[in-house]
Every structure is written in structure tokens, then in C-alpha cells.
Amino acid sequence: MSAPAPRADCVADPEGGLTFAVTAPGGPGPAHLVLRLRGGEQETRLPLTPAGTGRLRCALPGDAELPEGRWDVYVQTADGAPRRLLPGLNDLRRLVDRVPGGAGGRVAVRIPYATKYGNLSVRSWLRAPHAEAGDLHVGGDGLGVSGRVYGTSLTEDAYVEAVDREGAASVARAGLSADGDAFHCTVAYGAPAPGVLDLWLRPVGEAGPRVRIARLLDDVADKKLVFVYPGVALKTDHGPVVAVPYYTTDNDLSVAVTKAD
Amino acid sequence: MQISFLIHNAYGIGGTIRTTYNLANTLAEQHDVEIVSVFRHREKPVFAPDPRVRMRDLVDIRAGGADAGDPELDRPARVFPRADGRYKQYSALSDRRIAEHLATVDADVVVGTRPGLNVHIARQTRRGPIRVGQEHLTLDNHSARLRATLRDAYPRLDALTTTTEADARSYRNTMRLPGVQVRAVPNPVPAPAIEPADGSGQWVVAAGRLAPVKRYDLLVRAFDKVREQRPDWRLRIYGGGGQKGKLRALIDELGLYNHVYLMGPAHPIEPEWVKGSIAAVTSSMESFGMTIVEAMRCGLPVVSTDCPHGPGEIIDDGVDGRLVQVNNADAVAGGLLELIDNGALRQQMAHAALKNSGRFDPSRIAEHYESLFAALVARGGGTFGGRLRGSLHRTRGALLEGAYTVRDAGRRALRKGGTA
Numbered sequence: 005m006s007a008p009a010p011r012a013d014c015v016a017d018p019e020g021g022l023t024f025a026v027t028a029p030g031g032p033g034p035a036h037l038v039l040r041l042r043g044g045e046q047e048t049r050l051p052l053t054p055a056g057t058g059r060l061r062c063a064l065p066g067d068a069e070l071p072e073g074r075w076d077v078y079v080q081t082a083d084g085a086p087r088r089l090l091p092g093l094n095d096l097r098r099l100v101d102r103v104p105g106g107a108g109g110r111v112a113v114r115i116p117y118a119t120k121y122g123n124l125s126v127r128s129w130l131r132a133p134h135a136e137a138g139d140l141h142v143g144g145d146g147l148g149v150s151g152r153v154y155g156t157s158l159t160e161d162a163y164v165e166a167v168d169r170e171g172a173a174s175v176a177r178a179g180l181s182a183d184g185d186a187f188h189c190t191v192a193y194g195a196p197a198p199g200v201l202d203l204w205l206r207p208v209g210e211a212g213p214r215v216r217i218a219r220l221l222d223d224v225a226d227k228k229l230v231f232v233y234p235g236v237a238l239k240t241d242h243g244p245v246v247a248v249p250y251y252t253t254d255n256d257l258s259v260a261v262t263k264a265d
Numbered sequence: 266m267q268i269s270f271l272i273h274n275a276y277g278i279g280g281t282i283r284t285t286y287n288l289a290n291t292l293a294e295q296h297d298v299e300i301v302s303v304f305r306h307r308e309k310p311v312f313a314p315d316p317r318v319r320m321r322d323l324v325d326i327r328a329g330g331a332d333a334g335d336p337e338l339d340r341p342a343r344v345f346p347r348a349d350g351r352y353k354q355y356s357a358l359s360d361r362r363i364a365e366h367l368a369t370v371d372a373d374v375v376v377g378t379r380p381g382l383n384v385h386i387a388r389q390t391r392r393g394p395i396r397v398g399q400e401h402l403t404l405d406n407h408s409a410r411l412r413a414t415l416r417d418a419y420p421r422l423d424a425l426t427t428t429t430e431a432d433a434r435s436y437r438n439t440m441r442l443p444g445v446q447v448r449a450v451p452n453p454v455p456a457p458a459i460e461p462a463d464g465s466g467q468w469v470v471a472a473g474r475l476a477p478v479k480r481y482d483l484l485v486r487a488f489d490k491v492r493e494q495r496p497d498w499r500l501r502i503y504g505g506g507g508q509k510g511k512l513r514a515l516i517d518e519l520g521l522y523n524h525v526y527l528m529g530p531a532h533p534i535e536p537e538w539v540k541g542s543i544a545a546v547t548s549s550m551e552s553f554g555m556t557i558v559e560a561m562r563c564g565l566p567v568v569s570t571d572c573p574h575g576p577g578e579i580i581d582d583g584v585d586g587r588l589v590q591v592n593n594a595d596a597v598a599g600g601l602l603e604l605i606d607n608g609a610l611r612q613q614m615a616h617a618a619l620k621n622s623g624r625f626d627p628s629r630i631a632e633h634y635e636s637l638f639a640a641l642v643a644r645g646g647g648t649f650g651g652r653l654r655g656s657l658h659r660t661r662g663a664l665l666e667g668a669y670t671v672r673d674a675g676r677r678a679l680r681k682g683g684t685a
Contacts, residue, residue, distance in 0.1 A: 100466055140523065
């Protein structure tokens, strides 16, 4: 019988850092924790140091360079091939209702999670600037969005736009009321064609950058299944449709417009 | 002592399985313990037992396993009672293997973990070992047919354990069990391997199957009232199940989608409890109330309905949590708001919950069982005296069977017998 698969407990800090405690890495000599970007070449190696009771520890600091994506987590001893880690206890309480300092004008988010195959991976987001979505308000004619910006400032020209993903055309534009870095706006649906509308913030108006509105600052790796909203029925030139706000697999805010039967 | 547990399937997941492992692992520190699983459907158990606990199985139903295709598997069981909910999984083969096991079992104490297996143990254990039946569910939730079967078989046990005093009283009051020790022994819940909650967050947490009995619809409605007064607090409900669609619709109908979240199932659950500051239970019935103890061990005061059977025996109302009226959303909201609005009280109850839930530690629960087993063994299990006593109370049980209608008169005598 093979040795028990190594496992890692994980503790998240409010600045995006993660501490891993690995059990039973197997094999002698120095060991490393290896993070590999799924579908990419990039790899981050962190030296593991003894932490008592047979466990090894390492820390991924909040300011470490970890581009956005899914990172699979392995342990590798001096003489062996990397072995995939199983998740242990993920202590993510410091991520709930997280308000990051926004040091360096960027927001770093790392959320460890168990994959559908039961392995340990880390979702990473790195955004500068960032527009965080908070409460949504589903109204009869539009979607209310409360949020906050990081790494940028809201100007008088700021607005939110809904962009048709297929045609990349802006189909709706909403001015916003701002209070410091917090904002609120109501994006009118109008009469959208079936498809997907992505929501973007333009903090300094048309001339400046586009910032994707997303929900990143908590402990939920996959928002789609947890942050669920009712739809509204709309009459359009394309026939009756239903518009439902949702979070994409990358936790960006979009609106799905589907034909109502 | 040599202690032998008999369990439906030690390779799966579920409350009874977890409880049995927790208990067996702790007893194994002092005693020789084995877990005998009637069925085996996979290579390795989901929960790893302590290496000191021996594991074996009686019927190997793995694809290509030793018993795959055995014609006896298709013939219905005759000893395992038809009224047990698992009847369909049992067979002539399981009947035979369990009988062979119990006829030769090398143990001082044999412990059954569900009604059907307790019936096997009562009827088929060789003379000698102490026969203990565990009830993880409750008597008043058993069907009339199952109750009749148990009434017949349980007088042949030496001891019957329930998870609550309330359920133990039901057995003492409605079943003639002369000479049978009826004891309430709560389920063990280990200390979590994570720091307890610090109570700083504004989250209420609930966890359980999304089943009608859990009444999460009541919790969602109660939270609508909480939101009116404290929109800064939110609710997470962990778990999966058939009520999900209805709950989703209710959340949307009440416009609570920014306040109430259906989180889906979470394993392990402890890291989720510690994200909350208050736990909520709104069930109409809890045969024990495992999640209440889990939440308390994670440092959360629990607001729970005072439903049968467990909550009132776990929570010390006003000290380490709150008990509120069943099926009353206002009462649930009131209990939650009391703790939400009073941070000092909440912290005080959180500390009390952490401290008081220590009585459910596996080491403490194992002590209950040890003293029960030791007393029965000393009384003469495994000896001629024990055998004599065994056959004697079996006869008394049969004699008393006819006297069922004389309830009140019998109850007094029964209590005496039960606590001898």
C-alpha cells in the first residue's frame, strides 16, 4: 500500500497571504511547496521548514507575484517528483468581509479550495485597479450595484457600463453616486438582446481605463453558486427575455439575458 | 475489556459512523476494540480508525468482492427485521454471517449501532458477552411495526443506550425492559482542530441537510425580521438537500439575497462555524443535535428551537445559548436579536458554550460507556451467573409481554427494574 497522501492545512491572512502546514510529505531532505498555474508554465516554489509535530510550514506573502488563475498545489521532496496535496483544514475566517489595505494600488486575492477531484488548489486574482461589487438590487427596470474601488479614485466623469460580450458594444451607461471610494449606480437594462452583458466601471470617464466589476473580497472561491439573484422579465424587440445578474467563473459581475418561453 | 462494535457499514459517511469511530478510537486507548462492519462497499473507510482499532467486514459487496454474485444476497433477510429502514440491503447472506459472527464473537461487550443490528445481538449473541444496543434515532420516530419488533427483542439486551434522557424516558415508560439498563449517553464530538470563533464577525451560521425537518424556511423568515433591525448582520446556511429550490425561492421572494446565502455542503464544517458569531438551529425535531454541540465546541452560542429531543439537554438556556419556541419565526428572530444587540452577552455565552460543550468530548463519553460496561461485566457477564441472569430476564420479558395495557402500574416496577 502507498504512503498516505500528503495534506495541507491553510490559513489565510487579510492581506492576501497564505500559510501552509503540510503533513506527511514523505521522503527525506529539504522539501518545497510548489504552486503551478493550471494551463500555464509558471511555477512558484516555497521552501518548507519544520514546524514541530512532524509538519512542515511555508508562507506565501500577500505581496508575492501570483498572476490571476488557478494554481494547483504540490509538495516536492529532494529526491522525488512533485506530489499533489490534498486539502486539510482551510482557515479562511480572515477573508470574510475582507477590507484590504490596497497597498501598492492593487488587490491580491488568494482563496484555497478543494477541486472537484478533491485536490488542493488556490484561486488567485491580482487587480489594479479593482472595483469590488457589494450588495446588488434587482429592480424592475435595472440592476442596482453598490461597490468600492481600490487603486483608483472616482471622478465626476465616472460611470458604469454594460457591454454586450459578443459585439463588445456598450449597451447601457449609468452615472454613479460616490462617497469617497464607495459608489452606487443603477444600470438600466433597456431592451437587451439575448446574450451576456459584462459590467465595467470607468472611474475617470471615457478617456480612462476600464475596470471589470467583480466580487473578490471574501472566502468564497466560486461565487456563482452562492451569490444567486432573481431575474426580471423584460419585453424587447427580440421578444420577452429574462435578465439575471450572476458572477462568472472568474467572479466578475455579468447579466445573463435569455429568451423567455 | 474486549469491546466489539457491530455497524451497518463502516466504510461510508454519516453521523452514526463518525460517532462510532470517535468512540472506538477513544476506547482503544484503554481497551481491545474492534469494529465489525456488516457491509463493505469500498476498499478503504472514509474515516480512518485509530490503528489500534481492528476492522473487519462480514459481507463484501464490492464489485468483484468475495461475495459478489452470491445467490444468498438475493434472498430476503429473515432475522434482520423488516421494519428497520435498511431492510432491503440485508439478505439471507447477511443474516447468516451476522449469526456466525455473534455465535463465536470473542468479546466481553458487543455493541449494536442500529435497531436491526440490536435485534441480531439480542437474539443471537452467544452466552457470555454483555449485549448493548445503541439507539441513534428516537423511539417515537420508529414505526409502530419497528417498535413492536424491538419490544420483543430488547428485553434480551443487557443495556440500551439513547442519545438523550428524553428518549431514555420513552423507552423506560413505554417498553417493558426488566433488568435492562437504559442509559442516555450523548454522542461524542471531538474538539475542533481549529481555533474557536472570536465572535468579531456579523454572521449567523446554520448547518445541516436542507430537509423539511430542519425548518430552514422558518430561519429565513426569522432572518427577514432580523434584517429589519440589523441590516448589518447576515446568515449563511451550509448543507445540501431537497429543500434548496424552495429556500432559494423564499429568499428571492423576501428580497433577502444580500443577507441570506445557501452555501452548499461543506466538509469539514468546523472552519465554517468559526466564521460566524452565532449559530442557529430551527428544527422541529432533533434526535440528538450534533450540530449544536459542534457549533458550541467551535465557540458559538446557539439559538435553537426547544424541539424534541436533544437541544434542551445540550443548551443551558440563557447561559450558553438560547432555547426558543418551535415553529415561531418571531421567537427565533427574538433569540437572534438578543445576542446580536448585546455583544457582551454574546461573548459571555460564547465562552460558556466552549466550556460547557467539553462534556461531549470523546474522552468523557467513553468514560460513560466504560463505567456502564464495567458494571455489567462485574455483575456477571461472561460467567455462569450472567448466563443465568440472562435467561432469567429473558423469561421475565416474555411474561410481562401480555401485561402491556396496564401501563401506569407497570411503569413504576419497570423503572425500578431499569435502574437496578
